[in-house]
Amino acid sequence: MPTLNINGRNMSVEAANDTPLLWAIREQLQMTGTKFGCGAGLCGACTVHVNGEAVRSCQTSLSDVAGKKITTIEGLSAKGDHPLQKAWIAEQVPQCGYCQSGQIMQAASLLARNSNPTKEEVIEHMDGNLCRCMTYSRIQKAIMRAASEMRTAATATDRRAT
Amino acid sequence: MNTHVNISQDIVKNTASPATSDLSRRSFLVGSAAAGLALGYAGVPGLVGADAALAATAHFDPSVWYSIAPDGLVTVTCGKADMGQHIASTMAQIISEELGSNWKDMRVQLASNDPKFNDPVLGAQITGGSWSTMMNYDAMSRAGAAGRIALTEAAAASMGVPAGELVVRDSVISHPKSKKSMTFADIVKSGKATKTFTPDELKAIKLKTADQYTMIGVSVPQLDIPSKTNGSAKYGIDVMLPGMVYGKVVTPPVRFGATVKSVDDSAARKVPGFIKAVTLDDKTGTTTGWVVAVADTYANARRAADALKIDYEGGPNAKLSSESLLNEARRLQSLDDSGLFFVKDGDTAAAFGTAAKVIEAEYTTNINIHAPMEPMNATAQLQGDIWHIYSGNQFATRSGAIAAGAAGVDPKFVVMHQMWLGGGFGRRLDADMMVPAVQAAKAVGKPVKVIYSRENDMTMDFSRPLTFQKVKAGLDGDGKLIALNHDVVSAWPTKRWGIPDFLTPSVDKKGGLDGFTVNGADFFYTVPNHNVRAILNEMAHNATPSGQLRSVAPGWTFWAVESMVDELAHAVGKDPAQYRIEMLDGKGANAGGAQRLRNTLLAAMGMSGYGTKQLPKGEGMGVACVSSQERATASWTACVAHVAVADSGEVKVKKLTVATDVGTQVHPDNIRAQVEGAALWGLSLAMYEKATLKDGGIEQTNFDTYTPLRMSQVPEVAISVIANGEKATGVGEPAVTVIAPALANAIFNACGARVRSLPITAEAVKGAMKA
Numbered sequence: 001m002p003t004l005n006i007n008g009r010n011m012s013v014e015a016a017n018d019t020p021l022l023w024a025i026r027e028q029l030q031m032t033g034t035k036f037g038c039g040a041g042l043c044g045a046c047t048v049h050v051n052g053e054a055v056r057s058c059q060t061s062l063s064d065v066a067g068k069k070i071t072t073i074e075g076l077s078a079k080g081d082h083p084l085q086k087a088w089i090a091e092q093v094p095q096c097g098y099c100q101s102g103q104i105m106q107a108a109s110l111l112a113r114n115s116n117p118t119k120e121e122v123i124e125h126m127d128g129n130l131c132r133c134m135t136y137s138r139i140q141k142a143i144m145r146a147a148s149e150m151r152t153a154a155t156a157t158d159r160r161a162t
Numbered sequence: 163m164n165t166h167v168n169i170s171q172d173i174v175k176n177t178a179s180p181a182t183s184d185l186s187r188r189s190f191l192v193g194s195a196a197a198g199l200a201l202g203y204a205g206v207p208g209l210v211g212a213d214a215a216l217a218a219t220a221h222f223d224p225s226v227w228y229s230i231a232p233d234g235l236v237t238v239t240c241g242k243a244d245m246g247q248h249i250a251s252t253m254a255q256i257i258s259e260e261l262g263s264n265w266k267d268m269r270v271q272l273a274s275n276d277p278k279f280n281d282p283v284l285g286a287q288i289t290g291g292s293w294s295t296m297m298n299y300d301a302m303s304r305a306g307a308a309g310r311i312a313l314t315e316a317a318a319a320s321m322g323v324p325a326g327e328l329v330v331r332d333s334v335i336s337h338p339k340s341k342k343s344m345t346f347a348d349i350v351k352s353g354k355a356t357k358t359f360t361p362d363e364l365k366a367i368k369l370k371t372a373d374q375y376t377m378i379g380v381s382v383p384q385l386d387i388p389s390k391t392n393g394s395a396k397y398g399i400d401v402m403l404p405g406m407v408y409g410k411v412v413t414p415p416v417r418f419g420a421t422v423k424s425v426d427d428s429a430a431r432k433v434p435g436f437i438k439a440v441t442l443d444d445k446t447g448t449t450t451g452w453v454v455a456v457a458d459t460y461a462n463a464r465r466a467a468d469a470l471k472i473d474y475e476g477g478p479n480a481k482l483s484s485e486s487l488l489n490e491a492r493r494l495q496s497l498d499d500s501g502l503f504f505v506k507d508g509d510t511a512a513a514f515g516t517a518a519k520v521i522e523a524e525y526t527t528n529i530n531i532h533a534p535m536e537p538m539n540a541t542a543q544l545q546g547d548i549w550h551i552y553s554g555n556q557f558a559t560r561s562g563a564i565a566a567g568a569a570g571v572d573p574k575f576v577v578m579h580q581m582w583l584g585g586g587f588g589r590r591l592d593a594d595m596m597v598p599a600v601q602a603a604k605a606v607g608k609p610v611k612v613i614y615s616r617e618n619d620m621t622m623d624f625s626r627p628l629t630f631q632k633v634k635a636g637l638d639g640d641g642k643l644i645a646l647n648h649d650v651v652s653a654w655p656t657k658r659w660g661i662p663d664f665l666t667p668s669v670d671k672k673g674g675l676d677g678f679t680v681n682g683a684d685f686f687y688t689v690p691n692h693n694v695r696a697i698l699n700e701m702a703h704n705a706t707p708s709g710q711l712r713s714v715a716p717g718w719t720f721w722a723v724e725s726m727v728d729e730l731a732h733a734v735g736k737d738p739a740q741y742r743i744e745m746l747d748g749k750g751a752n753a754g755g756a757q758r759l760r761n762t763l764l765a766a767m768g769m770s771g772y773g774t775k776q777l778p779k780g781e782g783m784g785v786a787c788v789s790s791q792e793r794a795t796a797s798w799t800a801c802v803a804h805v806a807v808a809d810s811g812e813v814k815v816k817k818l819t820v821a822t823d824v825g826t827q828v829h830p831d832n833i834r835a836q837v838e839g840a841a842l843w844g845l846s847l848a849m850y851e852k853a854t855l856k857d858g859g860i861e862q863t864n865f866d867t868y869t870p871l872r873m874s875q876v877p878e879v880a881i882s883v884i885a886n887g888e889k890a891t892g893v894g895e896p897a898v899t900v901i902a903p904a905l906a907n908a909i910f911n912a913c914g915a916r917v918r919s920l921p922i923t924a925e926a927v928k929g930a931m932k933a
Contacts, residue, residue: 015461016434023461027408032400033393035584037535038616042865045535073393080392088391092383092831095246095839097390098397098535098584127874130865132535132585133246134842136873138835 002062004029007075013062021065022046022057025072033073033101037130044129047102048072054109073101076108083153084108087146095133103129107143115150117143222350224309226278227302228257234333234347236261237269241279242298243289243556244272244386245534245586246839247894248832251385252295253302255828259377260306260370262330263346270385275558275578287558290591290710292791292892295828299890300369307367312357317344320352372826372887379885381831386582398581399613401541401552407437409454409602409612410463412470413622416858418707419477420451429469430455435462439470440598440605446567448594449622450477454602460613479705480858484529484628487702487855491630491651494697501649501697502668502675505684508691510636513645517636521733525633525722527920529853529860530626531868532711536584537619540599543609544569549576549600554583556590560659564593568600587843588710592624617863624709625853625860627653627679627702631722636691641734643727643745645691650719652679653703654696655710668696681792682716682899685723686756687745706855712843713898716790721920724786724903729916738907739767739785746787755789755796758888762823763787763800765882770802770819777912781806781816784907790896797891798823798884801841803904807912811928815845815877815905820897822881825888836893837881844901846871852921 003012004021006029013028025034025048034057037045041059048057049071050064076082084104087093094100103126110117110125117125122143131139222230228238238257240250250270258268273279273287280286283297310330317335318325321342329336336343349355359367372378389395414420427439435458442452451474455467494500514520540553542565549569555561558578566573583590595612603610614622629652636645654676656664665674675696683694702708711717731741742763748756763785767773772783787800804817820841827833850869854861862868906917915930 015459019459019461023459026400027459027461030402031393032396032402035397035535036399036537036613038865040616040864040866043535043616076392080388085391089383089387092381092387092835094387094390095248095835096535096583096585097246097386097395100390101393104391123874127872130535130870130872132533132587132870134839134846134871134876135835136842136871136876137838137879139873 002066004062004065004070005068006070007072015062017063018061020058021048021060021062021070024062025057031072031074035098035101037099043099044106045099045102047105047129049105049109052109052112054106073105076104082108083146083149084111084142087142087149090145091138091142093135093138093142095135099129099131103131103139111143111147111150115147115154117147222355224312225305227253227305228309230309230346230350232347232351234267234345234350235269236263236267237271239271239273239279241273241281241287242294243554243580243583243586243590245554245556245583245590247836248384248386248829249289249294252828252832253298254385255377255382256299256302257306259375260303261309262333264332265377265382267333267346268385272580272582274580275562275576280559288591289556289586290588291795292797292895293795294892295890296795296892303369304364304367307369308359308364311367312355313346313349315357316349316352316354319354320344320349378826378828379830381829384832395582397536397584398541398552398554399536399539399584401581401611403541403543403609406541406609406611407456407458407606408460408463409456409598409610410460410467411598411612411614411618412453412455412467412472413618414451414474416451416474416476416480417621417855417860418450418705419479419858421475421477422451422453423473423475425453426471429471430466433457433462433466433469435459436466437606439466440602442597442601444568444597446564446597448564449597452598454598454612456602456606456610464615476858482701482705482855482858484855487628487699487705488526488630490701491628491699494699495630495632495649495651501695502673503670503693504666504668504675504677504680504696505692505694506669510645510647510691510693513691514634514636517645518639519637519733520634521637521730522632522634523726523729523918525631525725525918527629527718527721529628529706529855530711530847530851531620531623531853531860531862532587532589532625532709533620533623533868533870534585534587534589537616538589538595538614539612540595541609541611542599542603544603547575550579551576551596551599552579552581553595554581554590555593556583556586556588557593561593561596565596565600568597569604587712588714589624592709594622616865620863620868621860623860624655624707626711626717627655627706627708629718631718633722633726635726635730637730637734641736643687643689643730646689647693648683648722649695649697650680650683651697651699653706653708654679654698655708657698658703658707678710679715680719681714682719682788682790683723684793686752686759686789687727687742688747688749688752688756689745705858712840713790713895716788716896716899717847720786720788720790720899721902724788725906725918728784728903728907728910732910737773739763739772742785742787755798758798758823759787759789759800762798762821762884765821765884766800766802766819769821769880769882770804770817772802780808780912782908782910782912784904784909784911786900786903786907788896788900790899791892795892797893797896799896799900801900801904803901803908805905805908805912807909807915807927811924811926811931813849813905813909813922813924813927817878817880818845818901819880820882820900821884822893822897823884823886824891824893825886826890827883827885828890830883833883833893834881837883837897838879840893840895840897841879841901842871842876844898845877845905847898847920848902848905849921850875
């Protein structure tokens with residue numbers, strides 16, 4: 001029985017090792033924020049973090065993530081207040097909302113290593129995530145807003161440290 | 163909307179017995195009405211609406227549309243499907259305006275299929291047509307006002323002051339003279355708010371005028387958005403029931419008409435967790451040749467599905483292709499007696515005889531797939547005599563009946579539990595997913611959640627049909643359009659639903675036609691002699707059962723009309739925008755609408771700088787203007803597209819400028835979001851999305867071959883919303899329809915290439931350049 005380290009907790013799941021991570025998260029752990037979209041790594045709806053990197057959980061088997069840290073939308077922040085989540089609300093990004101967990105997780109992996117991305121870098125990083133409601137321009141604005149907030153917060157932390 | 167539509171009765175006729183016979187507006191009775199209203203269902207245990215009403219005695223339920231709890235929270239029940247248009251929040255906003263509640267106190271929930279939640283105008287639960295705001299505005303306003311009046315009278319009695327001296331604001335009722343006040347929570351707790359309203363009393367309520375609005379016209383935070391940023395919003399696919407198992411459909415290689423000859427499950431039986439392969443017996447005629455692999459998990463259901471060996475009989479459509487459908491469309495169009503007349507004004511034959519110039523052109527669109535991000539799914543559970551269905555659905559009234567048909571029970575034994583929709587776009591008007599969920603649950607005796615793979619979802623879509631249109635125009639010596647024959651050949655999505663009243667009588671009363679294949683062709687230009695023929699392509703109708711795809715007919719009729727008008731303008735050497743403005747003279751039945759459309763076109767021209775400067779070589783601007791969705795429910799939308807065309811035929815969309823007259827804006831920011839989404843849908847359909855039929859099956863199976871717009875393809879979009887105080891119109895669809903013709907017209911202005919087929923490809927543009 002595989003054990004997953006997910007959102008900071010170790011949880012065992014009743015599933016074969018070749019089961020896609022997506023379905024173990026959704027069905028065994030009943031965390032349904034991670035979505036099934038295409039089953040082929042073409043849409044990004046199922047994006048989660050494995051050791052901080054955005055991966056498509058429909059293309060990742062349980063054996064691929066043994067001993068690795070998995071983060072889902074439910075674990076991105078304690079109270080749904082990651083700068084991206086706050087920015088998503090401020091910009092009123094979601095329409096149907098189905099792709100947005102994946103969009104946020106994809107964006108979070110960019111901002112974790114680059115809190116000052118250019119528009120081109122954002123587009124390149126996000127182009128694998130489909131939004132059928134076409135909220136793309138708001139997604140871009142929200143990423144830029146969150147990046148700005150993260151830079152401001154980092155500056156404040158630096159000041160306190162000095 | 164087609165004003166004669168009264169679908170409730172026909173759903174009843176077509177799908178066994180009625181759920182309830184009385185669909186009147188008594189739902190607005192205040193006070194005990196909610197419990198009373200549930201009476202039609204009182205004998206049905208476990209019904210959500212009835213349970214809620216009975217359990218809610220401590221609450222104040224001023225109408226079926228909302229309830230105020232003793233803590234002051236106002237929970238609005240939305241009878242419309244919320245697929246991202248935030249309609250639940252919009253309903254709450256309209257109620258809140260008249261009720262006088264604080265936005266922070268508003269909550270939303272989604273309605274069951276209890277007929278008390280039927281649309282007050284349509285008499286059924288159906289969400290589409292960009293109708294919801296316009297058709298619910300009055301009802302929600304009156305519901306809100308009734309609650310305010312009842313609360314105010316109760317507060318007046320408690321305070322011992324005249325009701326007329328009370329002020330209602332932010333969920334508080336105060337008496338300025340005595341400085342007394344009560345919150346909504348205080349009043350509900352007092353139990354004194356019991357006033358009831360008859361329908362006539364409701365009708366007599368004097369509503370606020372626009373200058374008194376404090377809530378409508380404000381971009382309040384959408385109530386559903388926070389749950390869509392943290393994974394907590396529950397869609398149909400997220401439903402979990404105790405003891406539930408999973409189903410994966412196995413669909414045949416032919417879109418429609420195949421049958422299962424045999425199923426060999428010997429390999430599937432070796433898959434751990436496999437329970438059963440269920441071959442559907444679909445008496446509703448919605449699906450053909452489907453099997454469901456049921457297992458303990460979805461991953462195992464997929465494994466089992468892959469392991470099934472199914473032998474099919476391909477059926478009558480197994481050899482058909484897109485080419486066959488198009489050839490058949492051409493053949494039908496060439497016959498004089500094809501189809502039925504949607505428009506027949508003047509005498510086009512005589513006018514063509516006198517015309518100085520006659521121009522003909524053919525316009526086509528390929529098959530398009532909805533592909534909402536949430537694949538189709540449904541969860542079915544039999545509890546006692548009641549089938550509980552969990553699914554995000556746009557047409558609960560019909561879907562409940564289809565579920566009943568699949569189960570072999572009366573529709574009154576089906577309770578539809580509405581969920582958030584992970585995209586709708588018209589796809590979830592159809593009810594196919596009910597059949598595998600219900601029949602699998604019946605076969606295994608457990609709740610079953612059926613989830614389509616993306617491949618199932620794409621190849622079994624109720625697609626936008628392939629369309630063929632022939633337009634023949636006659637011009638007089640001054641270049642004025644005096645005659646237009648417009649033939650529209652397609653599958654008839656609405657006919658497939660089997661609801662006769664959803665069809666439109668032909669103008670010469672020779673039969674019912676599918677108005678949802680020709681809407682838009684009855685435009686607001688003044689053309690004295692004008693025929694529109696709706697022609698059913700029976701071959702396409704059978705081979706590619708089609709559905710309503712965001713913007714429906716205006717998505718192709720305006721493609722033809724707005725391209726042709728441009729061609730005519732160029733043929734007589736006039737500026738295409740000016741040519742349109744001259745035809746939008748507002749004569750006769752076009753009065754009012756034509757001028758609104760003209761003004762909208764002028765707004766888009768002004769915002770885009772149309773005609774104000776010389777563009778570089780290879781660039782061009784093109785205009786289009788539309789009265790989508792239907793004549794009676796039009797919004798007024800115009801677009802100026804700016805493109806750059808390379809010698810290779812490659813088109814770069816530099817900017818889309820869209821102006822839209824929506825009458826009254828409930829939520830300005832949401833309107834912009836919807837118009838932008840719709841415009842980008844229009845772009846995606848115009849340039850990036852194409853499905854094809856081969857050997858009876860849809861060839862595209864996933865997002866590698868069916869390719870909606872991605873972020874890197876988004877151009878600059880400028881939107882101007884005109885709110886001139888007219889009644890609120892719809893905004894979810896109209897902007898879809900204006901983009902393709904504006905782009906084609908821009909491409910022509912950029913490089914002289916006229917494209918007449920969607921999607922527009924670089925090859926077609928390059929080919930048209932040479933011609």
